Amino acid sequence: MDQNRSDKPEGAPACAQNADAGAPSGGAGPERRFSTQRKLAAVTRLLRGEPLETVARELNVTVARLSEWRDRALVAAEAAMKQRERDGHEDATGTRRSCSASRPSSAR
DSSP states (O other), X not given: OOTTOOXXXXXXXXXXXXXXXXXXXXXXXXXXXXXXXXXXHHHHHHHTTOXXXXXXXXXXXXHHHHHHHHHHHHHHHHHHHHSOXXXXXXXXXXXXXXXXXXXXXXXX
């Protein structure tokens, strides 16, 4: 047999040796990145009561990754709820002024 012969098809590029390394066998192809909108849509499905496993399977992501997206979305939502809305007691820079700051020190 010829020692220079390899199992690669003739003309196969050398850089394509590991082209399918990340793809699960029988899967729908290599893992791809999800946009913020797609992640939010997936999290919304979970918050509306769809089972975690079902959504993960349909999106071809792991349950762990989908759980991480949900947890991060809930942390961000909580932080957004903690922010105060402007109520007229803030100066132009958004710094909140206390009512006592405008009173003379003898009235405090």
